[in-house]
Amino acid sequence: MQKLEVFGAKKLKGQINISGSKNASLPILAATLLSKNRITLKNLPKVKDIETMINLLQSLGSITKLNKQSLIIDNSKQKKVFASYNLVKTMRAGILVLGPLIAKFRKAKVSLPGGCAIGTRPVDIHLKSLSKLGVKFKILGGYVHANAPKGLIGTTIRFPKISVGATENLIIAACFAKGKTILNNCAIEPEIKDLVNFLLKMGCKITWIGKRSIKIYGVKQIKEISYSIMFDRIEAGTYLIAGALTEGNLQINNVIPKIIKTEIDVLKKVGAKIKVYRDKVNIIGSKKIKSIEINTSPYPGFPTDLQAQIMVLLCKANKKSIIQEDIFENRFMHVAELNRMGAQILVKGNKAEVKGNINFAPAELMATDLRASVSLILAALTTKGKSIINRIYHLDRGYENIEKKLNKVGAKIRRVN
Ligand code: EPZ
Numbered sequence: 001m002q003k004l005e006v007f008g009a010k011k012l013k014g015q016i017n018i019s020g021s022k023n024a025s026l027p028i029l030a031a032t033l034l035s036k037n038r039i040t041l042k043n044l045p046k047v048k049d050i051e052t053m054i055n056l057l058q059s060l061g062s063i064t065k066l067n068k069q070s071l072i073i074d075n076s077k078q079k080k081v082f083a084s085y086n087l088v089k090t091m092r093a094g095i096l097v098l099g100p101l102i103a104k105f106r107k108a109k110v111s112l113p114g115g116c117a118i119g120t121r122p123v124d125i126h127l128k129s130l131s132k133l134g135v136k137f138k139i140l141g142g143y144v145h146a147n148a149p150k151g152l153i154g155t156t157i158r159f160p161k162i163s164v165g166a167t168e169n170l171i172i173a174a175c176f177a178k179g180k181t182i183l184n185n186c187a188i189e190p191e192i193k194d195l196v197n198f199l200l201k202m203g204c205k206i207t208w209i210g211k212r213s214i215k216i217y218g219v220k221q222i223k224e225i226s227y228s229i230m231f232d233r234i235e236a237g238t239y240l241i242a243g244a245l246t247e248g249n250l251q252i253n254n255v256i257p258k259i260i261k262t263e264i265d266v267l268k269k270v271g272a273k274i275k276v277y278r279d280k281v282n283i284i285g286s287k288k289i290k291s292i293e294i295n296t297s298p299y300p301g302f303p304t305d306l307q308a309q310i311m312v313l314l315c316k317a318n319k320k321s322i323i324q325e326d327i328f329e330n331r332f333m334h335v336a337e338l339n340r341m342g343a344q345i346l347v348k349g350n351k352a353e354v355k356g357n358i359n360f361a362p363a364e365l366m367a368t369d370l371r372a373s374v375s376l377i378l379a380a381l382t383t384k385g386k387s388i389i390n391r392i393y394h395l396d397r398g399y400e401n402i403e404k405k406l407n408k409v410g411a412k413i414r415r416v417n
Helices: 022-034 048-059 092-105 124-131 164-174 190-201 233-245 257-269 304-314 333-340 370-381 402-407
Strands: 003-008 013-017 038-042 063-067 070-074 107-111 136-140 143-147 156-158 180-184 205-210 213-217 225-228 249-253 273-276 280-284 293-295 321-324 345-348 351-354 364-366 385-390 412-416
Touching (some): 013 402, 022 038, 022 190, 048 063, 092 107, 092 124, 124 136, 124 164, 164 180, 164 190, 164 213, 190 205, 190 225, 233 249, 233 257, 233 280, 233 370, 257 273, 257 280, 304 321, 304 351, 304 370, 333 364, 333 370, 370 385, 370 402
Parallel strands (some): 013 249, 293 321
Antiparallel strands (some): 003 385, 038 070, 107 143, 136 143, 180 213, 205 213, 273 280, 345 351
């Protein structure tokens, strides 16, 4: 089992190139199943979850070839509709193959994803919404058995709750449904816009008809295309927070600043100096970090995927801060580990009271989920001495070359077996 040794305290200075978005790549990879042609994808991040999704596509019969920075997917012989537990259990986004498989083959057998550290993560909205397009479901032995003998029929659906994954599954499935589908109360994360741009380029008929409403006309044919994935806004936000936290001077490249406006505004509010350019952002951390109250919410609100990271920054603020987690029911797993480093964070329900003026101390730590693990690295960067972070397989699911990128700007992180 690998672990990371992090030697602090370091000020981060220099430039970091942001990779492609994991959370845009996953639905787009799933959506390639709609095609019978070849699809070329560029700027996929080299992270474990993408590898797992590619393995899942291969298990369904897709032929994939990696050449230089592009992945070529050939689905001319793709016929299987069984997505096995051993692939889906490690990567919940495996449920995203359900929509395209049922749209293309009118049947599918997909493992129910387990829960994970941050919550039960049910897929009831995915299934209930797909059944409105005419899909019949049976849950048997941990698998979703889906059938739509007459194919999918377009209709109007309103999501009972904003769900990124359910919105993605339904948009993909509706591309092959007969007639018109209108989806209301959609999630509008940038990754969903990237998925829609990918589908439009393949020839699907999709129009945003309201802030959270989308209209889709089913099509029969889609084209062979190549597509470049958008940047990873959570990776970008993570490194901006690292720059603010270490009183550093960091420039992050290959980003679209307006997409991370909320995060930039929050960092300005806590006192960081930020300069925005066309495709890069420069942050200079200040000695004085101001406390704030913040709650996570669906885009364009403050992302839940940056909640653990901003919590570390607020431990250094001049007063107590409050963080309210409104998306997941159990996304404070990092608190216990941060408290072991000297933080004084009190969790009350979905609120965390974060005491300020904390000096972290190095410790041996355990990562519990993807974003919690990166928050431990951030805390370890601020303190003199060596911290050890175990179970870094969580980290490798979503951060490409994190120790290389951080060491290039002045960190000292070693990966040991
Ligand atoms: C996506 O997860 C992201 N994952 C998550 O990022 C992100 O935290 C989340 O959206 C919220 O932004 C990917 O894009 C691969 P949801 P998803 O459906 O689609 C409940 C990361 O760190 N819900 O928007 O699973 C659910 O339990 C990951 O990169 C239902 O109740 O999130 C949660 O409380 C972590 N029933 C809330 O809705 C359902 O059928 C939002 O979940 C579906 C969801």
